[in-house]
Amino acid sequence: MRESDTHPWHAEQWHRIMVAHGALRLPHALLLTGPPGLGKGDFARRLAQVLVCVNPNEQGDPCGACGACRLVLAGTHPDLHFIQPEEPGRMIKIDAIRGLTAKSVLAAQDGGYRVFVIDPADMMNRAAANALLKTLEEPAKRSILVLVSSHPDRLPATIRSRCQIVRFPVPPARLVRDWLGQAAPEEELDQLLAISGGAPLRVLQAREQGWLEEGRDLCRELSALKRRQINPLQITEEWGKRPLTSVLDGLKRCLTDLIKLANGLSGAMLYHPALREDLQSLGQGIELKSLYGFNDQLLKADRELSHNLNGPMLLEHIANRWLQISRPGGH
Ligand SMILES: [Zn+2]
Structure with a gap:
């Protein structure tokens, strides 16, 4: 796993979740929604890391240096699980969710959190979604599910209603331009912003692809x-x-x-x-x-x-x- 990226347009959502975390009121399931290209997956990874980090800083950022952080960055932390399609564009199948359910009832290391990130959650097939629903109905202690979706309307309402929804709107164009800096050529910037719906990471993707x-x-x-x-x-x-x-x-x-x-x-x-x-x-x-x-x-x-x-x-x-x-x- 690469180092979790922080994006300036995540500040408000991050602050709200860190306040809930500090007050020990973190919901057991979050659904991160918003158009593609806003780094919702990065947000999920950063959140997963901070929940296991033993020494987060004042802003609630993971320290990046403790044993837990090092395991996260190496992709081998035993309490973090990332569930995604076997190949991009394919469905997430029930076996992946069954694995999640089995692991979610185990105690985490040092009594910490177990975190499961499902990205993109809307690619779960029907059987997988049904299996997840059971887990959502009987959440295990100290286990947190983070669902990531650019198309939450494709998720069953029964799943959506059991998650706390965190919305990521497209940031103001001015902020996106500042953030992009020299990463996109000035003469193509307007066109790139139009084709990517103003989502900063999509601008980069649009240019690259x-x-x-x-x-x-x-x-x-x-x-x-x-x-x-x-x-x-x-x-x-x-x-x-x-x-x-x-x-x-x-x-x-x-x-x-x-x-x-x-x-x-x-x-x-x-x-x-x-x-x-x-x-x-x-x-x-x-x-x-x-x-x-x-x-x-x-x-x-x-x-x-x-x-x-x-x-x-x-x-x-x-x-x-x-x-x-x-x-x-x-x-
Ligand atoms: Zn750490």
Whole structure:
């Protein structure tokens, strides 16, 4: 595990939890929510570390030097458990939660806390979520669950209602700009902020993973497909050379923009403000309901991918669907 990052936009949430901790009123389950790219997982790791650290400083930060901190940083602390999908984008299965339940009833070292971080909690499959619910209904002493989710609406209400919710809003743009400093080039900063919804860590991710370029490529490719300059097989082959999630996420952003423009929300914040005119002509002549249908297919593809479905085949379906809806008079 890497050293827990502290982020300036976490200050208020951190303070509130440290006050509760100091008063021995820490809830046994927390749900950290907010848009992606705010470092909620970092917050969870920092919290887990401070709960086992024997010498936290006045601000409630872990010391980083005690035996417990060293075990945490080495990723071998016996009382901290991080539960995540076996591969990114896949579901968290019941076995992982059963393991958690079994460990949560054991006493922690030195009578301290046992901390379980589930990230992203909304990727638990139904059986896993049901198993977790049982643990939430009968919490073990000195054991704390930290659920992290950018999509809390995907969690069962019964789970949400048993957690104390800690919200992470997008920080003011000024703070994000200050924090980014030289990390994002000035000439691209506005575009990066737009495409990442203003979430600071997403700005970095967008830059690293080339989200702006992906958007430009997709806009051009969808337009070429619409004008029958290339066929679905060629485009599928092209998409196959890029990471699947990059293409799929890029398509979702383009579609969201197309739908906003088709709804006449000309003043709306687009993911790609710099591509407004290209997107406007791309969406020309395509019915709004077809755009919604296409968007539904993208969301469905996302879900299917998390259940091991064949990626290239999904992309081919998507390309064919676009060809169909962009045909003059097509649906
Ligand atoms: Zn320490």
